[in-house]
Amino acid sequence: MSYYLNSEQHLDPGPIYVRENGQLHMVSLAGGGVRSSLKRPSPFRLFPKGFSVELCMNREDDTAQKEKTDHFIFTYTREGNLRYSAKSLFSLVLGFISDNVDHIDSLIGFPEQIAEKLFSAAEARQKFTQPGAGLRALQKFTEAYGNLVLCSLCLRNRYLVISEKLEEIKSFRELTRLDLSCCKLGDEHELLEHLTSEALSSVTQLHLKDNCLSDAGVRKMTAPVRVMKRGLENLMLLDLSCNPDITDAGIGYLFSFRKLNRLDISGTGLKDIKTVKHKLQTHIGLVHSKVPLKEFDHGNCKTEGWADQIVLQWDRLLVEALKPEPRMTPQYFCPKRVRVGTSRMCALADTHMNSSGKLQFYKEKALDCRGPLLKHEASSNQESKKNKRTFEESEQTQSNSSQASKQKYVCLAVEDWDLLNSY
DSSP, X not given: OHHHHHHHXXXXXXXXXXXXXXXXXXXXXXXXXXXXXXXXXXXXXXXXXXXXXXXXXXXXXXXXXXXXXTTEXXXXXXXXXXXXXXXXXXXXXXXXXXXXXXXXXXXXXXXXXHHHHHHHHHHHTTGGGSTTHHHHHHHHHHHHHGGGTOSEEEOTTOHHHHHHSHHHHHTOOSXXXXXXXXXXXXXXXXXXXXXXXXXXXXXXXXXXXXXXXXXXXXXXXXXXXXXXXXXXXXXXXXXXXXXXXXXXXXXXGGGGOTTOOEEEOTTSOOSOXXXXXXXXXXXXXXXXXXXXXXXGSOTTOOOBSTTHHHHHHHHHHHHHHTOOOTTOGGGSHHHHHHHHHHHHHHHHHHHXXXXXXXXXXXXXXXXXXXXXXXXXXXXXXXXXXXXXHHHHHHHHHSHHHHHHHHHHHHSOOHHHHHHHHTO
């Protein structure tokens, strides 16, 4: 007991306040009385004076701060005050997956609605423009969703995109329309060989205008269809105009396209046009059109699908990368000269076709369902009857040459077998 009393004297209970007659007084233990001249206590403050609220969750680096503040949606009220609210769990998960979209194993069996949102989120973060990671991410979507990613691809006069993004372009599957006009591919380009693969067997419209193609390129493009019945077997529209190295022999390789109902061979190196017209009509039923067909005016050239904006991003980034620096004036005119020259070349090819006459063909059965072309149906039927009479007369005089040429088209050469063995 004595120990407790002695120890109690050493304890400091702190100040003691007593309320008396509405006044708060502090009791002084040392003096044994009550201090009356006590200052009023300051009001209670949650934060010290001068404190301001600031959303700084992580000051280490900007990327970490962006990841933290990305969880909120900032808006303004009518009074002009800043208001923020937390994002939904779905949005947070979608953003996290889109940031790491190149690490996804597979998307096969994933719902299309959510996959489209994931694709848009990755596109907004420009994940598909990153080298390496963008290609891996794009392949995951194309192998799972096919033509939903891209069903129509227009690369007219975009040879820079083809040269820099060739692997990305080859990753697209189940395309139905492909426009490669004015790209100067040539016979040995890797993309021309890719056209015969199984991934592009669904292509129904193919535009290869002004691509420096010859008979060898046409033979290479039609070899799988002629022998193995695969490749571009579903092709219905083909544009080979403005390729002057394609001759009469090259047109013979097109007879393997049984579903072809639109063909443009204007501006090619044909010598005997009448014989070519007759063979196209007898082999695959194509009739020469006296009026330009609207399918070849390239007005409907569009890139359609989830990845339509990605192709535009590729084109914009490549053009910006080729812009010369202001201080290097001697290099300023080189890219300009190349671009103007290629565009003029394509335009001059169009004017040359208009002056020399278009060689566009169609099938009469497919003509019945085309509204604007019904006006020329009667005249085309009369002209076809006249052409049949002239063709019957010319068959007797040119029977030997036609048989020889037919054997040339049907029989496979050694080069064909070498080409087929390469697949």
